[in-house]
Amino acid sequence: MKRMILLIIYFVVVSFSIFCGSNKIHEEVKYVHTHGQPSKGKILMVASSPAISKQTGWPIGFWAAELTHPLYVFQEAGYEVELASTEGGAIKMDSYSDPRDSSGYSAHDVISLGYMQQKAFRDMLANTKRFTDLKADDYEAIFLVGGQGPMYTYKGNEALQKLFVSFYEAGKPSAAVCHSTTLLLEAKRSNGDLLVKGKTWTGFANSEEEFADQAVGMKIQPYRIQEEASHLKDTTFKVADAFSSYAIQDGNLITGQQQNSGMAAAEMLVASLQKKATNK
Numbered sequence: 241m242k243r244m245i246l247l248i249i250y251f252v253v254v255s256f257s258i259f260c261g262s263n264k265i266h267e268e269v270k271y272v273h274t275h276g277q278p279s280k281g282k283i284l285m286v287a288s289s290p291a292i293s294k295q296t297g298w299p300i301g302f303w304a305a306e307l308t309h310p311l312y313v314f315q316e317a318g319y320e321v322e323l324a325s326t327e328g329g330a331i332k333m334d335s336y337s338d339p340r341d342s343s344g345y346s347a348h349d350v351i352s353l354g355y356m357q358q359k360a361f362r363d364m365l366a367n368t369k370r371f372t373d374l375k376a377d378d379y380e381a382i383f384l385v386g387g388q389g390p391m392y393t394y395k396g397n398e399a400l401q402k403l404f405v406s407f408y409e410a411g412k413p414s415a416a417v418c419h420s421t422t423l424l425l426e427a428k429r430s431n432g433d434l435l436v437k438g439k440t441w442t443g444f445a446n447s448e449e450e451f452a453d454q455a456v457g458m459k460i461q462p463y464r465i466q467e468e469a470s471h472l473k474d475t476t477f478k479v480a481d482a483f484s485s486y487a488i489q490d491g492n493l494i495t496g497q498q499q500n501s502g503m504a505a506a507e508m509l510v511a512s513l514q515k516k517a518t519n520k
């Protein structure tokens with residue numbers, strides 16, 4: 241009988257220890273990043289909601305690599321990412337950016353292909369918040385995803401311009417790549433000056449637009465960012481060789497030339513955040 245009582249006490253103690261331990265693990269896991277490291281903060285990424293190109297009649301949206309490559313950099317560095325869109329809800333990638341597309345144009349994009357196998361990523365694309373429902377104060381930085389959609393959904397979007405500028409003026413890294421840099425053709429600071437006044441920046445190049453137009457045999461975009469930027473005063477728009485990885489940082493403003501530049505721009509953004517954290 242005494243032995244039986246001791247055994248019962250033993251099992252109660254062990255069970256209680258396991259229960260408490262599992263609760264402790266659960267409490268810790270709530271604050272651990274998906275890659276096993278504590279979150280360093282949240283980065284807001286904004287992508288275009290689905291639209292229809294008035295030039296081609298194609299359904300358009302965001303470019304896959306301009307979302308997944310920066311996302312990979314941010315997550316590996318220990319940051320959480322919130323994905324928003326211009327209208328909220330489900331978003332769609334440009335077909336040529338889908339590595340599964342029959343064109344084979346982006347078949348080499350193994351990073352995007354890997355993310356597409358993850359349910360969490362597919363759910364992220366299916367349930368974006370509208371950017372107007374979010375506050376800049378909740379994030380460490382902003383990153384605008386490019387694609388064909390921004391040429392319509394970012395163009396003239398004063399609310400998105402205001403959000404981007406609010407990050408910039410708060411001293412937070414503010415990044416845009418490829419066609420998302422169309423926002424910088426119009427975005428103005430609170431003093432009325434263009435955000436890019438006195439800045440050096442980049443975006444989709446004329447040479448790249450020409451290549452794309454010739455490839456499909458028609459004019460794809462309603463205007464060209466480099467051409468429009470050339471008409472702005474007191475700013476410097478620079479590009480590198482077509483489709484090379486090229487990004488520029490000028491203060492809090494970070495810009496990437498096209499889909500092959502998203503990772504470089506994201507790395508600049510992370511370096512800026514780490515520098516800020518070190519100087520605190």
